[in-house]
Amino acid sequence: MIYVLCPADVKTGGTELLHQLVKTLSDEKVSAKIVYTEISQEHPGMNPAFTEYADEYLREEDIADEEGNILVVPEIYCERTMRYQNLSVYIWWLSVDNYLIHNSFVDRRRANGTLRAIKALVTGKLKDKTAFVKKAKKHLCQSYYAIHYLKTIGITGETVSYLSDYVNDIYLAGEEAALREKKEDVVLYNPKKGAAFTKALREAAPDLKWVPLIGMTTEEMRSCMSKSKVYIDFGNHPGKDRIPREAAISGCVVITGKRGAAAFAEDVCIPNQYKFDEAHAKKEDIISCIRDCICNFDAHKVDFDGYRSYIRNEHQQFIADVKKIFVNEDYI
Secondary structure, eight states, rough: EEEEEETOOSSHHHHHHHHHHHHHHHHHHHOEEEEEOOOHHHHHHHHGGGGGTTTTOEEEGOOOOOOOOEEEGGGGGGGGGGOSSSEEEEEEEEEEHHHHHSOOOOHHHHHHHHHHHHHHTTOOOOOHHHHHHOSSEEESSSHHHHHHHHHHTTTGGHHHHHHHHOHHHHHHHHHHHHHHOOEEEEEOOTTTTTTHHHHHHHHHHHTTEEEEOOOOOOOHHHHHHTTEEEEOOSSSSOOOOOOHHHHTTOOOOOEEEOOOGGGGGSOSSSOOBBBBOOTOOOOOHHHHHHHHHHHHHHHHHHHGGHHHHHHHHHHHHHHHHHHHHHGGGOOO
């Protein structure tokens, strides 16, 4: 049995991916179950958005600690594996940064700066998880950023496997219509990331129409993206984020920073002219790029044909990688 640990009732790209793994394994006739942790009155069980991937769930106490069983945990939960002595632990690195900010003082300082690291240390929010990481039988990496991080702590070789993700099929199904749709001069942004930097850009160009992607269903997000010309994504990229890919497959030009996974061409594979180092780039240069993308949209859109082709293939690549990791190699 393969158990996949996940926070209850939380809908994010990461929790969706954990459910997608369970569905893919089940489709391949491999016994797999989603296991919820942190079940509470506020978070009682499965989020309705995930019923397409699983029809039931287990609790942590249902996990059988037996040889031959596998427990897949996102990196933020690696310390929860300490109670198991017999099953095999696979850590899935979905977000390097989320691990760093809850680990050692040095890691927190690297991710968030010295002052925040000191505050986290004083308030007891830091827990050194290195021992649990080193003990894991296998490390699955959602991004090349994660592979790079593991190398820095001495984890390489056969214990490391690439297992990324794919965008919801609703975006692929709507791609042709989105590419044909008449686009509006709209700049989309994620208000949960790089808020201060994005605010400065908005204030520098108040004449542009800025639309935050917040409080939307998957269908509403897809519809909004299909009508817009530009999506910007500054701030942390803790893993290979989905929203840039969802925007690109919906026909948007994508402009990002170079933090975290965005620094890796394999994770955010857009032409370098659309990436800006937030620490050094001039805001007027970024605004100029945005304006040019709006005014000469068709010329810029073709620069993302390769990225869209890559995104189209992700689901099949995910299935192939799941088979390679969890099923006999000859199955592929």
